[in-house]
Amino acid sequence: xxxxxxxxxxxxxxxxxIAALVTNDPSSGDGxxxxxxxxxxxxxEGDRVVWTGxxxxxxxxxxxxxxxxxxxxxxxxxxxxxxxxxxxxTQEFNARMSGRPYSAGxxxxxxxxxxxxxxxxxEANVTRYLAEALRQGTTTFETKSGYGLTVEDEARxxxxxxxxxxxxxxxxxxxxxxxxxxxxxxxxxxxxxxxxDACAPHARWIDVFCEKGAFDGDxxxxxxxxxxxxxxxxxxHANQLSYGPGxxxxxxxxxxxxxxxxxxxxxxxxxxxxxxxxATLLPGAEFSTRAAWPDARRLLDAxxxxxxxTDCNPGSSFTSSVPFCIALAVRDMGMTPDEAVWxxxxxxxxxxxxxxxxxxxxxxxxxxxxxxxxSHVHLAYRPGVPLVSGVWRRGERVV
Ligand code: NIG
Ligand code: FE
Numbered sequence: 403x404x405x406x407x408x409x410x411x412x413x414x415x416x417x418x419x420i421a422a423l424v425t426n427d428p429s430s431g432d433g434x435x436x437x438x439x440x441x442x443x444x445x446x447e448g449d450r451v452v453w454t455g456x457x458x459x460x461x462x463x464x465x466x467x468x469x470x471x472x473x474x475x476x477x478x479x480x481x482x483x484x485x486x487x488x489x490x491x492t493q494e495f496n497a498r499m500s501g502r503p504y505s506a507g508x509x510x511x512x513x514x515x516x517x518x519x520x521x522x523x524x525e526a527n528v529t530r531y532l533a534e535a536l537r538q539g540t541t542t543f544e545t546k547s548g549y550g551l552t553v554e555d556e557a558r559x560x561x562x563x564x565x566x567x568x569x570x571x572x573x574x575x576x577x578x579x580x581x582x583x584x585x586x587x588x589x590x591x592x593x594x595x596x597x598x599d600a601c602a603p604h605a606r607w608i609d610v611f612c613e614k615g616a617f618d619g620d621x622x623x624x625x626x627x628x629x630x631x632x633x634x635x636x637x638x639h640a641n642q643l644s645y646g647p648g649x650x651x652x653x654x655x656x657x658x659x660x661x662x663x664x665x666x667x668x669x670x671x672x673x674x675x676x677x678x679x680x681a682t683l684l685p686g687a688e689f690s691t692r693a694a695w696p697d698a699r700r701l702l703d704a705x706x707x708x709x710x711x712t713d714c715n716p717g718s719s720f721t722s723s724v725p726f727c728i729a730l731a732v733r734d735m736g737m738t739p740d741e742a743v744w745x746x747x748x749x750x751x752x753x754x755x756x757x758x759x760x761x762x763x764x765x766x767x768x769x770x771x772x773x774x775x776x777s778h779v780h781l782a783y784r785p786g787v788p789l790v791s792g793v794w795r796r797g798e799r800v801v
């Protein structure tokens with residue numbers, strides 16, 4: 403129940419006349435993983451959800467908003483992006499669309515542009531792409547360094563990121579810095595030594611691009627283990643461009659997430675199914691590199707927890723749109739609309755080991771996305787249409 407006396411900051415707001423409310427609480431509504439409630443209402447107080455249920459049973463509140471028969475989903479949780487960068491790679495994209503393959507070497511182009519940029523330019527870019535994401539319903543996002551690759555430039559990227567989110571990831575091990583091309587072991591020492599010391603205070607997570615041409619399994623283990631010793635939690639760019647040790651290493655180290663998961667053996671799938679590590683699928687990358695899609699169906703059928711995120715970056719996936727990723731996952735990766743919406747909300751939260759976002763349940767942050775549609779299924783059914791018509795973040799209406 404909602405107490406009748408409120409200060410302005412804790413005024414309660416009822417959002418009612420919601421045709422379909424996705425709570426992600428299986429004990430609510432229809433009992434499915436989405437916990438779908440029809441003809442629903444939500445009550446927000448301060449920055450939290452305090453009540454959800456049948457609109458006819460809603461408590462009295464200070465304010466009332468009529469959702470006019472539209473759908474409400476949890477704000478999207480984009481658990482994988484690379485927003486601290488400068489420049490773009492339009493030419494590289496153009497070349498790919500005329501048949502050239504994607505190469506991780508393109509990262510060097512963005513490293514050069516990022517190092518040359520001012521703090522203000524980096525800051526303005528992050529602000530711009532976050533505003534874009536918010537307009538498309540994203541209320542929680544993770545973002546990484548990885549385009550600096552010097553002690554100063556990596557620490558700067560993390561400071562810029564940390565001004566916008568708590569979910570900050572140190573990715574000094576994106577590729578070997580160009581200065582260390584002849585001495586990759588020297589670069590690993592830097593990443594696990596002086597660079598880690600400078601970066602750890604600004605980050606929650608440590609990541610490594612475990613791939614041919616980037617870092618092998620032994621280097622990745624050394625980097626993540628050093629990060630863990632400094633209090634950072636691991637996540638891995640794993641099995642994106644080829645088969646490799648990344649996914650099994652992620653499970654071995656109890657990484658929160660193995661990201662990409664495009665090339666998986668049966669042993670990789672078994673490892674994921676037997677651990678806590680979430681498989682984060684990033685279909686924007688396969689779209690933009692014209693690569694084969696990750697097989698979400700295979701992972702889901704094996705019982706693996708799947709998240710969907712954008713991987714927003716100027717090289718392999720220049721989209722900030724979670725709805726776009728949901729549509730791709732449904733059309734091309736074997737996910738049902740329900741599974742894709744779950745993966746982009748509760749799945750993203752699991753990949754960040756959070757239970758206060760990605761769901762609309764009492765006690766969770768009031769992060770809500772109102773769709774100009776009667777059902778969450780329209781996110782896949784109406785691809786490319788700007789369906790997000792309202793966003794509440796931490797209880798505040800921001801769109
Ligand atoms: O997640 N795989 C490594 N990193 C990015 C691509 C970065 C780039 O091409 O600039 C990714 O796809
Ligand atoms: Fe990435």
